[in-house]
Amino acid sequence: MILGLVEHESGVPEETSLEALTMARELAAGEETELGAVVFGEEGGALEGELGPYGVEEIYHVTHDRLDGYAPAAWGESITQLVSELGVSTVAAPGTDRGHEVLAHAGAALDAPMATDCIAVDVVDEGETYELRRHRWGGSLVEHARLEGETKLVTAAEHEYPIEEAASTTEPTVSEFTPSLDDAHLRVRVERVETADEEGIPLGEARVVVGGGRGVGGPEDYDKLEELADLLGGTVGASRAAINEGWRPHDDQIGLTGAQISPDIYIACGISGAVQHMVGCKGADTILAINTDSEAAIVQKADYAVIGDLHEVVPELTEAIRETT
Template identity: 60%
Template structure:
């Protein structure tokens, strides 16, 4: 099996040798398939000894959501931005496009590291794994961790000034151009069609 180490920056090949095995699978990491019974299932019942103290909850932080926007993990369309967006304010055009199309806004790890977007918007191994019908990646270079988080997307449209960017080579469709010109033009066309 492969597991994430060091905050998702390293993939480790590991083997489960014990008689009891426990696995967790990240959302959208594998496609759901019908299964056939492969053998006898052994169920071990575990009853922990808990006290009232074990059920105390302490709020350590609060995260504001994107309002009426659909959640990143459930969105059928995601507009994502990378360092190429240029600033936190640069995401306004991505938000407008996502709103016009009923989608969600996501970002790369570089963007959250710069403080432009909250971690809840991060797409990748250490963020949210997405599986939309269409992922529009704007100014995203395409680091492997980001691509792993977006591999559930049915279609990928990359908008980037670098024709050699890893995300462009993995994309189903690519627009080589400045996202700050392409996205507003795309939004304007959508508004015309909706009028």
């Protein structure tokens, strides 16, 4: 069995988990085995309708009277026990902070090899070996590697796998699984969740993102970007350079040490396109760069580019859009 870790919010699977299920389903087909899913949380048992279209045949809903929130070691131990009980050959998880952390705990307990941020995995030797490609150094290079082991652990790089439904919808059964946990497994856990005071659409959910870098010039000039973003129903982000200048709050940072975005369009204004920033926006379907430097890295990587002063281009773009709506 291939077992996929599915993160969800109130019973709705996260997009990154559905991406990981695409990878897991390909592995299950290559090994001619079934695809299962492991879920945590009270609403996890009601996910059969959400996961059936993605080919999941069995859902294992982890329940425990002391497991009422995220606890990385406890989640990892639960997966470890499921692997031993079910004879799981591979556990696949989304390449999120939580997915990496949970599989790291499981890998330590199982003494199993783990490959993170995979962008392609091929089954060879009847499943004994995986030949894979994965992001390294923040996405600045791609590593080609082989993964071998009785149980293998892999995570799918965010926004690299498409969310694809299976050829036919399954009707997965839901089985409750109660792991054996002790105090050590629950030493670290989420006690409460506090909602940020920031208004608007979170960067990770926005379908349109307007980003500003050092070329914006100062905090007051982000008003032009805010106006464009509001008109398009999107939100504003920033490069690390702008954050370091104190022009925008850290929650607005896009990049390796900030948010990973996957909008329909990313409009990058006055941003040079450093590797760390490109890691954060590589999931965008389309990138439009507005920059005075035609040789800027982001211009070379963008789908479209306007070579000009953003202080002139952005207001004209905003006005043109307003006239057509």
